[in-house]
Amino acid sequence: MGPSKRHRDILRLLEQDGTVAIAELARKLNVSLETVRRDIRPLAGNGSVVKMHGAVSLPSIVGEAPFEKRMRENSEAKKAIAAAVARTIRDGDSIMMDTGTTTSFLARELLGHRRLTVVTNSSDVARTLATVNDNRVYMAGGELRSDNGAAFGTTAIDFVGRFTVTHAVISTGAVNADGMMDYDLEEAEFARMVLTRGQRALVVTDHSKFGRQGLVKVAGFDAVTELATDKAPPSDIAEALRTAGAELLLA
Template structure:
């Protein structure tokens, strides 16, 4: 079915954040119970949701993919740091965002910003920001990988390099005092590298599980990042190393 922006937001909340009670959906979206019930009814009739005893759930037509399951891992922490990242972005800026569950939460938080120009390789990030507050979304093409819900490869990398942006917002596999910022996937690291080199500044969004972890593929040196936004401060050694290289650590 064709969904309006509120209906898309309802499906997002049910799928990505496990908000299932109709009353909670109304509260999260800041609308009346009547408005939510009307939109839920349309989604039920369209085959995307089923409803029972004041709650809703996804139907087989909207089953959760592997990427969606990763969205649930450490979700409260990711949601908190995403809001802090969004506070570092101003209306009207050009932003590059790579694929990842954490950066998808950032995209949700950025939906409140106006007139953004967003460049991404992530299907999920593009979906969250499409048709929101006069923002424009450019989605890189290339090989689509289901595990990433994103495009990778030379075509995607080349597309990204055609833009010049204010800020890159990146997810990572790990950050280590010696190894710097690393990832587990070579294709993801190449996309991140292209974004770093196309932007004035770089912000890394990383929950605390990434601290002290050294993934096999290098993304960038510590000094190439302006700020790391997380939900809790890392260990003293890493804090010192980041500070020595001029990197701010922001924990909401």
């Protein structure tokens, strides 16, 4: 396979999966890490891709893409993570979720559960689980954002702060050795509050978020009890999890 063919394949994979780790590109293209790095240089040079620490992305999705597009990115991985987490939740449990594509997939996986108490700022999560199976759903108030239909701000944070739940679940835009990060201040502040409200504090994220550098820190690994993902994280993240005493749930 020549460089030009690999260039096309790299762009195709990025369009399909969003941000992709360089090691994952090498595996999918069946070439060495050095070959992938060499192929990425001209693509980065002409602005076709953006290089990040250990990963590469299309310029249009640096930061976060619109919610609907993010739902399509790595959807099979997110579904697998959601299914694995849903198996750890019992009928009658209470669960708090922030807005995010993986938490939206989790809400869909919970449609087989009964008598759940759900607290969320996501209209998608609330709409999915309300009025079915004797669930009780509490939706945080505030102005709903047009891109993801979620409420943020002090009103939403104060509302969820009144609850204590069995499972507090957040998704996140970036994970590195320092912990979880996001690209929006209000989303990070809301997620930080959610983590404090559960007997179990769980982060759900697919492997493409590993190694990303977000804009705002949500929390360190000492604020969570578990991280659920689809692939083993890089060694620095795995070590940080162990040091913090957080468990890893692999889908």
